[in-house]
Amino acid sequence: MSTGDLEYGSMVASEHGYHQLSSLIASHGGGCGELIKEQIESWRRSGTVETIPPTLLRIYKLLSGDLSFEEQLYAKGERSVEWQRRLSMLLVFGKAPDGKPYSLATLLKKYDTDVRMGIAPFPSSRFTDSGEECLLYRLLRLCPSISAGAATTKALVDVISPRGHVSSDHDVAFAFHLSVILSSVGCCLELSEKDKSWLYDTYVAQLLDDGSWDSAVQIMLTSMGEQTEAWQFVAAKTIVLKSYVDCSKH
Numbered sequence: 001m002s003t004g005d006l007e008y009g010s011m012v013a014s015e016h017g018y019h020q021l022s023s024l025i026a027s028h029g030g031g032c033g034e035l036i037k038e039q040i041e042s043w044r045r046s047g048t049v050e051t052i053p054p055t056l057l058r059i060y061k062l063l064s065g066d067l068s069f070e071e072q073l074y075a076k077g078e079r080s081v082e083w084q085r086r087l088s089m090l091l092v093f094g095k096a097p098d099g100k101p102y103s104l105a106t107l108l109k110k111y112d113t114d115v116r117m118g119i120a121p122f123p124s125s126r127f128t129d130s131g132e133e134c135l136l137y138r139l140l141r142l143c144p145s146i147s148a149g150a151a152t153t154k155a156l157v158d159v160i161s162p163r164g165h166v167s168s169d170h171d172v173a174f175a176f177h178l179s180v181i182l183s184s185v186g187c188c189l190e191l192s193e194k195d196k197s198w199l200y201d202t203y204v205a206q207l208l209d210d211g212s213w214d215s216a217v218q219i220m221l222t223s224m225g226e227q228t229e230a231w232q233f234v235a236a237k238t239i240v241l242k243s244y245v246d247c248s249k250h
Contacts, residue, residue, distance in 0.1 A: 071119035213243035
């Protein structure tokens, strides 16, 4: 349910004998949300709601578009639902203030508000406890601007920060390739010359450490920093000569 797989949720409910619930899950999106909300309110007034198992009530509330149950659980310290699933709940079952489904921009704005209020998990990277946003969430932030063809004030250096997707600050392989892609799209504020030089130099050093000196040479000759062509040529030549000598010894 929390991942938006309603077909599977309906099947599981049916297998456990909850046939009415199975039908409600299968028909989600057909206007049943308001009816479920009215039914829950009726149960509350009659006191019947106290007899409904909490897990079942949790599902009914989710189907009604009411995420208050999830918000209360998180505020009380329940951490079984990670941010990806919580965001999915908001996307699949939640409604914007105008009653319509969330757009990506309004969805992220709402989720950011919930995080600040302490009722939703921070979209952290699973690789670090540094409080860095996960790369996936950073990329989601860029999507509205990319779709609209509009500029964004998001800095590329913040988007590709290794802490958002790897456990080591010194592993910049993915950050390097991602920077090339996002730079070509033009959806972020470009890297400064200092940041470009650092990224290329660090990636070249990483490739050399891995023994991929041929790839390091290619990167060195295509770098976008302030290095002159002569400097790049000398550096690439040095790598080739050193690596060739090292290889010839084995």
